[in-house]
Amino acid sequence: MIRARGGQLSGGFRVQRWTRLSVVSAAVTVAVIVVLAVVPFLFGADVTEQLTSLLIFVILAVMWNALAGYGGLISVGQQAFIGLGAYGTIFLTQHGIAPYEAMILAGLGAGAVAVPTSLIMLRLRGGQFAIGMWVVAEVFGILVTLDAGLGGGTGISLNGLDVFAPGYRQAYTFWVTLACTTVLLGLVFFLLRRRIGTSLQAVLDDEEAAASLGVNVVRSKRVLFVVAAVGCGIAGALYLANTLFIQTTSVFGVQWTAYMLFMVLVGGLGTFEGPIIGAIIFYLIQAQFGDSGAWYFVGLGATAIAFALFLPHGIWGAVDRRLQLRLLPVGYTLRKLDTPASAGADPAATDT
């Protein structure tokens, strides 16, 4: 446990950020990513496709949680950026850009659109923001419908990926998805560990107190809003690559928000681990009951209500409360080196 990161402070204090548990969990995370990376070599295209869907859900859940759980921004309109990512990819491939590059660019484009959008939307609070975002999504959807080049309302296919054999295409899409998931989750983790993460936590607890201590409240929220837009944009592009056909009603539909809400509430709002667990559960339910028509939605709704009633902090929220498990080292703990061994070594080591 005595692994000083950063310098030692006066009086034999130091600040600990990584715990043994978080080092282990970071190592496990890397191992999981490596194992996932070899999946296309071991399994068929159907398994690869399923895992691609799962990772897209993970991205979406993590992004919705970043907004709601870390920024207090409950959005009913993240499908605005899912749709922009998907249709942005179509638009860019129509203009001669290779599909996988177009997907990344479209995701970043969704983030670029989010900047001016945030100037208006972040003036709204609570329910106004939530519903306002839904309006934004509907407006973006209608604007896309008006463009005949993007297939109008009837839908459009992604061209350009057919140069690859189906098995290879599925594998490439999976690797791109895995890379995007890793980078986006890493980005959220990085932000939470940095100064902006501390700002966001302060803003979430008490905006006015945060401002009185020097936190730029709106800028902190804007960073999250843009990051979540990029994440949802890339998820939309990946969804397109996985299904190859989209309609405005499917990618700009409010059902995406229902899915994200389900995953985050079941997994645990405001925890990093929860949305990943929620995404896996949602994926399993969908794989098992997705073909059951209306009963599938009844089941989803009943599950969500059951969680709201009996496990309101979600699965990881309950685990965290009971066991104080923090796999992710985002906090700061003040430690004093007061064990006899280190106290004896201290005067020699630090000559003050």
Added chain:
Amino acid sequence: MVVPMSTLLEASGIAQRFGSLVVLDGVDFQLAPGESVGVVGPNGAGKTTLLSILAGSLRPTSGRVRYEGNDVTGVRADLRCRLGIARTHQIPRPFVGMSVFENVLVGAMLGRRQAGSRAYERALDVLQTCGLVDVANRRAADLGLLDRKRLELARALATDPKVLFLDEIGGGLTDAEAIELVGTIKELRRRGIAIIWIEHIVHILVQAIDRLVCLDAGRIIADGLPKDVLADQAVIDAYLGASVT
């Protein structure tokens, strides 16, 4: 001290109206560098509103606020904090999801713009000044009132202020606790931090101030040496005579 040699913070013609309710009605106020001023007045006199206007969390209906010679009336609270204006809240507002140490780090990292071990060192120093080292890793939500008050003070100090606003930091404490707190505040005064301190516990307040101001119904009715203000008939009528102190 009644006429400051130079002015750190100056409010002129401050008025605050919420609809037809007049909370502040033409307040003029000056604070010299390193000066310590107490503010008393009955409930509803506008004391906290005045602090919020000086700290930037409230825009006055009319009037100007100048700080170090610059007009800061339209400057946001977070930017004023970075300029050296810090405050505590009457009802403590800790960040309940964080530890005590992390709460103080917010002030050091965001208000003082320090990073890494310099921010840690600053936070540690402030925790020691305020007597919070032993509870550094405790959740702020689990603190008792005295430690919450100390945490309000510690967070504000971590921003390295030139002027500190204390809003009833002694309120709700026992006399022994309040006396301990006043010791900390005297120490801050020795370090040269200017202080504006709203407090109902007058015998505690007068130990740590150069000047006393009495607000009543949105106006300053007395401003001068503490003993003169406390002997002023208008102050006695408005405040001391009307409440148990």
